[in-house]
Amino acid sequence: MNTITKPAEGTAPGGGHSYRMPVPRLRLTPDVSHGPLDGAWWPRCDALELELPALVGSLDAGIGTVTRVSVGTAAWPDAPQAVMAPGHVIEVVLSDGVAETHAITVDCGTVGRWELLVVPPDEPAETAALLLTAASDPENPLSAPRLLALAESGLDGQDTWESEGGATGPR
Secondary structure: OOOOOOOOEEEOOOOOOEEEOOOOEEEEOOOOOOOOOOEEEEOOOOOHHHHHHHHHHHOOHHHOOOOEEEEEOOOOOOOOOEEEEOOEEEEEEEEOOHHHOOEEEEEOOOOOEEEEEEOOOOOOHHHHHHHHHHHHOOOOOOOHHHHHHHHHOHHHHHHHHHHOOOOOOOO
């Protein structure tokens, strides 16, 4: 799976003016993932209704139409039950599970499902870059909560991160 760097385009409601959504900070595993994650997404804020359309608009059209996403209520406490994306509505399913706290499952109906680490919006850029790289590594064995826990442990957790398969930087 590759990211698309061209911003999604559409028509502004009522105004008829063209607009561009910002390109999301997104990194996906190349080809097929062999781990629990298929990549990572670093939203700019915690308003899912603002962030989700840009994420969906940047995904390769070959994966199909995103019909539903599942997110954790702890990370997205004010998430709506549905979000408008260019050309369609996306159902939002809220979960109280610990594994979903920092993850989003993107469901494209019969085409497939992708599990992405959600890097907290206020994460420092250096840590976020490391998380985006680690989560998109096709051989990453770590779950979203484990990756974040190791990143938050700082330099003391670097040896553990690497011993568990975490990336040491861009490849």
